[in-house]
Structures are given as structure tokens and as C-alpha cells.
Amino acid sequence: MTVTPSRRTFLAGAAAALTIPLARPAVSQTLPPQAPELERWPDAFLQIDTDGRVTCVLPTCEMGQGTHTGQAMILAEELGADWQSIQIVMPQQPSDPYRLPFGQMRSVGSYGIRFFHDPMRRSAAQMRMMLTQAAATQLGVPKYDLVARDGMIMHADTNRAIPFADLVPAARLLPVPAEPKLRPEAERTLTGTNVPRLDTPAKTRGEAVYAIDVSLPDMAYAAPRMAPVFSAEVEAMDEASVIDMPGVLAVVPVPRGAVVVADSWWQARQAADALDITFTATEHDALDEATLNARIAEGLDRAGVPMTLQRGDPLGTLDAAETVIEADYQVPMLAHACMEPITCTAQATEGRTELWAGTQGHDWKRMMLERELGIPSDELFINTTYLGGGFGRKTWHHDAAQAILASRALGGRPVKVIWSREDDTRFGMYRQTMQARFRGSVDAEGRITAMTVRVAGPQMGAAIVQENNMDPFSLLGLVDQPYAVPNYAVDHAVVDIPVPLSAWRAIATSFTGYWMESFIDELAEAAGMDPLAFRLLNLPSDSRARPVLERAAEMADWNDPAPDSVHRGISVVGSYGSMVAQVAEVTMAGDRVTVPRVFAAIDCGRAIHPGQVETQIQGSVIDALGPTLRAKITLQDGAAVQSNYTDYPLIRIDEAPEVAVAIVETGAPLGGVGEPGVPPLAGAVCNAVFAATGRRIRSLPLSDHGLA
Amino acid sequence: MTDFTLNGEAVTSDADPATPLLWVIRERFGLTGTKYGCGVGACGACTVHLNGQPVPSCALPLDAAADGEITTIEGLAPDGNHPVQQAWIEVDVPQCGYCQSGQIMATAAMIREVPDPTDADIDAYLSGNLCRCGVYNRIRAAAKRAAEIARS
Numbered sequence: 001m002t003v004t005p006s007r008r009t010f011l012a013g014a015a016a017a018l019t020i021p022l023a024r025p026a027v028s029q030t031l032p033p034q035a036p037e038l039e040r041w042p043d044a045f046l047q048i049d050t051d052g053r054v055t056c057v058l059p060t061c062e063m064g065q066g067t068h069t070g071q072a073m074i075l076a077e078e079l080g081a082d083w084q085s086i087q088i089v090m091p092q093q094p095s096d097p098y099r100l101p102f103g104q105m106r107s108v109g110s111y112g113i114r115f116f117h118d119p120m121r122r123s124a125a126q127m128r129m130m131l132t133q134a135a136a137t138q139l140g141v142p143k144y145d146l147v148a149r150d151g152m153i154m155h156a157d158t159n160r161a162i163p164f165a166d167l168v169p170a171a172r173l174l175p176v177p178a179e180p181k182l183r184p185e186a187e188r189t190l191t192g193t194n195v196p197r198l199d200t201p202a203k204t205r206g207e208a209v210y211a212i213d214v215s216l217p218d219m220a221y222a223a224p225r226m227a228p229v230f231s232a233e234v235e236a237m238d239e240a241s242v243i244d245m246p247g248v249l250a251v252v253p254v255p256r257g258a259v260v261v262a263d264s265w266w267q268a269r270q271a272a273d274a275l276d277i278t279f280t281a282t283e284h285d286a287l288d289e290a291t292l293n294a295r296i297a298e299g300l301d302r303a304g305v306p307m308t309l310q311r312g313d314p315l316g317t318l319d320a321a322e323t324v325i326e327a328d329y330q331v332p333m334l335a336h337a338c339m340e341p342i343t344c345t346a347q348a349t350e351g352r353t354e355l356w357a358g359t360q361g362h363d364w365k366r367m368m369l370e371r372e373l374g375i376p377s378d379e380l381f382i383n384t385t386y387l388g389g390g391f392g393r394k395t396w397h398h399d400a401a402q403a404i405l406a407s408r409a410l411g412g413r414p415v416k417v418i419w420s421r422e423d424d425t426r427f428g429m430y431r432q433t434m435q436a437r438f439r440g441s442v443d444a445e446g447r448i449t450a451m452t453v454r455v456a457g458p459q460m461g462a463a464i465v466q467e468n469n470m471d472p473f474s475l476l477g478l479v480d481q482p483y484a485v486p487n488y489a490v491d492h493a494v495v496d497i498p499v500p501l502s503a504w505r506a507i508a509t510s511f512t513g514y515w516m517e518s519f520i521d522e523l524a525e526a527a528g529m530d531p532l533a534f535r536l537l538n539l540p541s542d543s544r545a546r547p548v549l550e551r552a553a554e555m556a557d558w559n560d561p562a563p564d565s566v567h568r569g570i571s572v573v574g575s576y577g578s579m580v581a582q583v584a585e586v587t588m589a590g591d592r593v594t595v596p597r598v599f600a601a602i603d604c605g606r607a608i609h610p611g612q613v614e615t616q617i618q619g620s621v622i623d624a625l626g627p628t629l630r631a632k633i634t635l636q637d638g639a640a641v642q643s644n645y646t647d648y649p650l651i652r653i654d655e656a657p658e659v660a661v662a663i664v665e666t667g668a669p670l671g672g673v674g675e676p677g678v679p680p681l682a683g684a685v686c687n688a689v690f691a692a693t694g695r696r697i698r699s700l701p702l703s704d705h706g707l708a
Numbered sequence: 709m710t711d712f713t714l715n716g717e718a719v720t721s722d723a724d725p726a727t728p729l730l731w732v733i734r735e736r737f738g739l740t741g742t743k744y745g746c747g748v749g750a751c752g753a754c755t756v757h758l759n760g761q762p763v764p765s766c767a768l769p770l771d772a773a774a775d776g777e778i779t780t781i782e783g784l785a786p787d788g789n790h791p792v793q794q795a796w797i798e799v800d801v802p803q804c805g806y807c808q809s810g811q812i813m814a815t816a817a818m819i820r821e822v823p824d825p826t827d828a829d830i831d832a833y834l835s836g837n838l839c840r841c842g843v844y845n846r847i848r849a850a851a852k853r854a855a856e857i858a859r860s
Contacts, residue, residue, distance in 0.1 A: 063804055064802075064803030064804030064805070064841045065803070066803065194800075196797070196800055197800050197802070199805065200796070200797055200800050200801070200802055200805075201788075201797055202805075203802040203805030203808050204788065204793045204796040204797055204801070204802065204805075204808060204812060205741070205781065205782070205788035205793060206739070206740070206741015206742065206780070206781035206782050206809045207741065207788075208805055209740070210743075210806060212740075212743070212744060213734075213740035215738065215740070221735070246724065264723070264727075264731060264735050264736075265731055265735065266723075266724075266727045266728065266731040267724075337840060338804075338806075338840060339743070339745050339751065339753055339804070339806040339807050339838065339839075339840045340743070340745075340804075340806045341744070341745075386804070386805065387804060388743070388804050388805070388806030388807075389804045389806060389840045389841065390804075391840075418744070420747055421745065421747050421748075422747075611800065615800075615803065615843060615845075615846060616803075618842065618843070618845045618846075619803060619841045619842035619843055620842070621842070622842025622844060623840070623841070623842050644746055644747075644748055644750060645745075645746050645750045645751050645838060646746075646748065646750050650838060650840065651842065651844075652835040652836075652837075652838060652844075653830065653831060653834045653835050653837070653839075653844040653847060653848065654831035654832075654835040656842065656844035656845070658845060659845055
């Protein structure tokens with residue numbers, strides 16, 4: 001339970017060089033005291049220091065989604081800790097209690113609260129019961145007369161209280177309760193409230209330490225120079241071309257290029273730009289946006305594609321239908337464009353490789369670095385900093401590998417690699433570009449009679465593909481769409497593209513939600529029905545989509561005529577265990593679409609922190625609006641065209657809609673919050689654009705159509 | 709050698725005068741609250757005050773700061789309790805927080821010039837500051853609250 005030697009070592013050594021002390025409470029860059037001893041003490045998620053300080057050991061990183069505060073609330077409430085004294089650390093090495101259902105410690109899938117809620121409550125309840133038992137023995141009173149609150153076990157009748165710290169030595173010798181008794185709902189007074197985020201003070205004073213801020217004694221800085229065409233390798237490199245430039249220490253070959261190491265990052269950057277380096281020709285050197293799109297479009301007509309989902313007789317029903325609505329949809333590649341670019345600091349010494357990283361992918365880094373650099377898992381230690389955004393990009397290991405190789409080349413000096421904004425934008429791990437062909441029919445009453453969806457494009461989740469060619473990274477949002485469609489089919493014609501891809505916030509549903517909700521509007525139009533009424537008619541009576549749709553519509557006064565010049569679109573998408581409906585209001589300034597207001601309703605089960613649910617949904621809407629209006633990644637000569645926020649434009653405050661958020665609690669299980677606000681937005685906006693212009697927007701962004 | 713004032717202290721840097729001020733502040737003087745975002749003055753994460761005016765330090769060569777007064781987030785107010793910081797805490801603005809030093813520096817400069825900012829003022833003064841998490845609804849509320857605290 002005490003602070004361990006390794007933690008002390010870190011604080012005495014490396015942290016002394018941190019120029020900005022971490023504010024309390026904040027994310028510590030230290031590690032939890034020891035590997036969890038679940039057999040002896042339920043301390044995977046909680047440590048009680050000898051001075052009484054309660055430390056939450058959290059399995060997911062803090063990249064803005066607020067999970068650290070939410071998880072700490074769950075733990076502190078169940079334990080009865082003093083909220084003001086809560087500390088947070090993350091483990092330096094992954095282990096089972098911190099792993100997600102698929103067996104990895106990663107901060108993905110909007111899992112932070114919904115997956116860890118129950119195990120955290122159980123652990124905290126076990127610890128509380130053991131502390132209570134120890135107090136009962138010490139005070140000579142029945143344990144049922146004791147309460148755990150504010151970091152103490154209290155006996156109200158005799159007005160006595162014992163701090164947790166004093167009970168730890170006795171409590172830890174007690175058996176761990178196999179069936180911990182959770183606090184009743186009436187005692188859950190912290191979750192469900194808007195306590196201030198733990199990280200806000202540090203983040204408003206410039207004190208929060210992100211990966212790019214890490215400072216270690218004798219640290220050098222590195223900037224990469226990488227092949228612009230993704231599959232190219234280094235053909236020739238002349239180290240002498242830059243080695244005499246000011247501050248340059250070394251030029252280190254790395255996969256796909258080199259990193260230049262120098263005394264300062266600016267010197268490294270200048271030299272990386274000046275480096276005389278050539279790359280191999282590849283078969284993709286002529287690839288551009290049009291050829292890539294044409295290659296994927298071939299998949300729309302392909303025969304012999306395995307059926308992923310089929311019910312009823314969709315093809316027969318469509319053949320017999322009087323009218324079949326058919327539409328092809330497309331989305332481009334997207335960059336994550338985290339405001340903190342890709343960066344990692346490494347120190348590689350004999351038998352120990354240490355990283356300082358803002359990472360979403362602890363196990364992924366571990367696995368990839370073992371595979372590519374031969375680093376045994378038990379020799380890799382990851383100090384997790386705050387992340388300046390993640391969005392699915394920061395699971396990867398390439399920056400870590402560069403920093404490790406550079407540190408090795410410098411004999412174990414710590415090296416911080418920073419990718420420039422241009423590197424960050426150009427060197428891939430994009431959201432995939434995908435296309436789809438929808439066909440559907442409705443009957444005279446407006447009921448959907450049949451629908452087929454052919455998806456064409458890369459199979460980003462090839463490694464996790466399930467039976468019947470079911471790739472969750474490509475098809476979620478389609479195979480689980482909420483409407484009652486008696487005759488329905490989904491398949492996926494896989495078209496590989498030579499571009500490195502990565503999960504992008506909401507993954508498949510970031511585009512399938514847009515497609516499905518646009519096509520549903522097309523069917524509503526064909527049925528001559530109001531888009532909301534059409535959805536309600538075609539949703540099962542027990543669908544979770546109904547309450548959120550009805551709430552969002554109510555917030556937007558959907559059933560009243562829109563004011564002059566305001567046009568509305570509606571959309572509902574379920575993802576990551578939650579259901580979100582949105583109504584977007586669009587006004588037109590000439591041909592230019594503006595989105596002044598969005599109304600959103602979310603059912604995420606119980607809201608652990610309603611204020612954070614609200615801000616996540618607001619942020620998701622604004623995040624999704626960027627690629628709806630203008631942002632996309634395209635290729636020219638085999639390389640990405642875009643390079644910075646100037647040509648990858650995201651939403652600024654002057655274009656940000658006012659987003660009203662309602663939380664609808666239906667008694668559903670806990671759902672995710674970080675991602676589910678993204679999928680409905682593009683469909684809601686494009687449906688409003690149809691209301692405004694009569695134009696169906698079947699590919700994004702709107703700027704491609706002269707509308708933004 | 710370039711002399712300037714950094715958060716009220718006279719300092720000297722021997723870095724190449726063409727080095728962007730951002731990297732001198734961060735690496736030479738260890739003030740990492742000012743962030744690198746784009747390198748071309750397009751995102752505002754690196755906003756500092758030069759003689760009281762908000763500037764993107766990533767696109768400002770060191771010699772442009774010669775003999776000037778530079779204020780960073782760390783020097784905005786003693787104890788980090790500037791009205792803008794108070795308002796940011798009250799409204800619980802940040803998500804990832806990476807852009808917030810820049811947002812706060814830009815807002816602090818705004819309310820000095822515009823004591824009671826309208827939505828249009830906020831759009832004009834803060835549209836150079838990108839927030840990738842999209843917390844603009846809260847930034848707008850906090851900017852108005854900051855102005856209110858400063859006026860009181």
C-alpha cells in the first residue's frame with residue numbers, strides 16, 4: 001500500500017527535471033506501487049497510501065473524454081473516499097484487470113466507463129468491506145453500524161472515526177469478500193453529479209503534462225523524414241548532408257525513412273527538411289483521388305461477394321417492387337488531426353526501454369514493439385501522460401519505435417520525437433474511404449419492405465473479421481441498424497488500398513450512420529412522409545431509438561413549421577452501447593451551408609457525469625461537422641495532398657453550432673459516450689441540406705458539392 | 709544573443725534568431741504550457757502575448773521578440789487565477805486541454821480590449837484558436853463569464 005521504490009526512483013530522478021510540476025490532483029507519470037495482488041487485496045484500481053491518500057489506478061488514458069474523472073468518481077463513491085484527496089496514476093505495464101473484453105489494455109471503443117464501471121465498483125466495495133471489518137474489530141462494534149465516508153470508517157452512535165490509512169495494515173490481512181455488497185442507489189451521491197473535472201485546474205494553468213512536454217535530463221530531440229508514398233522505402237540517404245548543421249547529433253535510419261536527432265527540436269526539424277534522401281519507386285506512385293475512387297467503385301458491381309447478413313428475401317422483394325430507390329454513397333479518408341501531434345519520448349538502455357507517451361494503445365504498443373524491435377514485454381515501461389486528443393490515432397507505435405531507435409543510437413540518451421503538423425497530416429493512419437450502394441423499397445403505407453446494402457472498400461478490421469465476412473470496423477451501423485426491415489441484406493466487397501488506416505472516432509458508424517440515415521430519408525421522401533414520422537413508423541415499438549428521436553424532435557420543435565430560412569434534418573444512430581438522435585438546423589447563405597443549431601438526445605444508460613456527457617456530445621457534433629463541411633484527405637502522386645489545418649479545415653468557434661443536449665434515461669445498460677455523438681451528425685445535416693436545396697448529398701464533404 | 713522579458717523576468721537566448729519563439733520558450737526556458745499545434749500560425753495553440761498583444765509564437769522568429777515583453781500562460785496571473793482562468797474552471801471548459809493555454813491567452817487579450825464581448829466579438833477574437841475537441845459552446849460561455857469577473 002505504500003509508495004514503492006520504483007515510484008520514488010522516478011520522482012527523485014526523472015521527474016526532478018520536469019520543468020512544470022504536476023498540479024494535484026492530476027495524472028501522475030508514476031506507476032502504481034506494484035502489480036495488482038488480486039488474491040490478497042483488491043488493489044487493481046485502488047491504492048491507499050500510508051498517509052491516507054487514495055490513489056485510483058486507471059486503465060484508460062485521459063485524452064479529453066473525461067474518463068479519469070468518471071472512473072475516479074465510481075471508485076471514490078463506492079469506497080467512501082475523500083474526493084478532495086484523490087490521486088490518479090496509470091499502470092506502466094498492462095495486466096489483466098486493465099484489459100478490455102478483447103484482451104488488450106487500450107483506450108478505445110468508448111469503453112472507459114461502461115466496461116470498467118462494474119469491476120471498479122466491485123473492487124472498491126471489497127476494499128470498503130475489509131476496511132469496515134477491520135474498524136469493527138478495533139472499535140468493538142458490529143460492522144453494520146459503521147459507514148465509510150470521506151476517507152474514514154465512522155461509528156455515528158459513539159461519534160468515533162478511523163481514517164482508512166490506520167486500518168490498512170489490519171484490513172489487508174482479511175479475506176477478500178467474494179460477493180461484495182455494493183452501495184444502495186441512495187448512497188450513490190457522487191456519480192450522477194457534475195463534480196469539477198480533476199484535470200481542469202492544471203489544464204487552465206498550462207501545468208498539465210502532455211507527451212510533447214516531457215523533459216528528461218540530457219534529452220535530445222528528433223524530427224522524422226518519411227517517405228511520402230506510404231509503401232516506399234529509403235533508396236539512398238546521405239547523412240553527411242546534414243551532420244554538420246547546427247546542433248545535429250545523429251541521423252538514424254527508421255522504417256520508411258530517418259529521424260534526425262539534435263540539441264533542439266527546431267534544429268532537428270531544419271536538418272530533417274534538408275536531409276538528402278531518396279525513396280524507392282512503388283507501384284502506387286501515380287495513385288490519386290480519382291483512381292482510388294474508381295478502384296473502390298469497382299467493388300459496388302462485383303459478383304460473388306459473401307453475404308454478411310441476410311434475412312427474408314431482399315432481392316426477390318426488390319425485384320417485385322413497383323419502385324426501387326437506389327443510391328450510391330461515398331466518404332473520403334480523414335485525418336485525426338489531434339492538436340498535439342504525434343510525439344513520444346524514449347530511453348532505451350540494456351534490459352529496459354522506457355516510454356513517455358500519450359497513448360491509447362498500451363498493449364498494442366507492447367505487442368508491436370516486441371514484434372518489430374524485439375523488446376520483451378517485461379522490459380517495456382510506459383509512462384502515460386495526458387493526450388492532446390486521440391480520436392483513435394494514438395494507439396500506434398511508429399513514433400515510439402523512432403524514439404527508441406534514436407535513443408539506442410545515442411547510447412541510451414532519452415530522445416523525444418515530435419512529428420511536425422505536416423508529418424502528422426501526411427503520414428497516414430487515416431479513417432478509411434468507403435463507398436456503398438443502397439437499394440430499398442417501401443409499401444403504400446410507408447413501411448420499408450426491403451433493403452440491400454453493398455459496401456465497397458478496405459476491410460480495416462481484417463484481423464478481427466468474424467464469420468460471414470463480418471468486419472465490425474466496416475459494417476457496424478449497417479448490420480445492427482435499428483429499423484424493422486423484413487427483407488434485408490448487407491455485404492462487403494473488399495477493395496484493398498495502399499494507405500495505412502486507423503480507427504477514427506466512431507470507426508464504421510462515422511460513415512454508416514451518415515449513409516443509413518440519409519437513405520432512410522430518401523425512402524421517407526419516396527413514401528411521401530415526414531422524416532420523423534417515417535422513422536417512427538419503421539422502428540420497432542420497443543426500439544431505444546424512439547425515445548431519443550422523440551426527445552430531439554421535441555427540443556427542435558420538429559412538428560412546428562421551421563422559421564423562414566431554417567431547414568431541419570433528423571437522424572438517429574446507435575453505437576457503442578448508446579443511442580443518439582440529432583436534429584440539425586441548416587441555413588443557407590447563398591450556396592453556403594451553415595449549421596447554427598443542433599439538438600441532440602442521448603440514451604447512454606445512467607449518466608455518471610451528466611455535464612461530461614453533454615460536453616462530449618457537443619464536441620462530437622462539432623468534430624463531425626468538420627468532415628461534413630470541408631475536411632478530407634486525398635492523394636496525388638501516391639501521397640497525401642493535405643498537410644496542415646490550412647488545407648484540412650476543421651470547425652472554428654465562428655462556425656460552431658450551439659448544441660443542446662438532453663440525456664434520456666430509459667433504464668438501459670451503461671453505454672459509451674465519447675463516440676456515439678459523431679455518427680448521427682452528417683446525416684442530420686445532409687437531410688437538412690435536402691430540405692433546403694432539394695439536393696441529396698451522397699458524398700462528403702459538402703465543399704465538394706459547392707455547398708461549403 | 710536575443711534579450712527579452714519573459715513573464716516579467718529579463719532573459720537572454722543564444723538560439724538562432726530565426727528560431728520560432730515557441731521552441732525557445734518551451735525548450736530553453738522550460739515553459740511548456742505554450743503548445744505546438746501547426747507551426748504556421750493557423751491554430752492558435754501557441755498563443756502568447758507580445759507587448760500585450762496575442763501572437764502565434766510558432767510563427768514568430770525569436771528576433772521579433774527582441775527587447776519585447778513576452779507573457780505566457782504561466783505568467784498570465786500570479787497563482788493562475790486570472791479572471792479567464794477562474795471562468796474556465798467555473799465552466800469546466802477543457803476536454804483534452806491542449807489548445808486551452810492558447811484559448812485563454814486569446815480571451816485574456818480580448819477582454820482587455822472588449823470588456824463586454826458579444827458573440828460576434830468572440831467569433832472575431834477567438835476564431836484563430838482551433839479546438840479539436842470542439843468545446844466552443846463552453847468557451848463561449850466562459851469567455852463571457854471571464855469578462856464579467858474582470859468587470860466586477
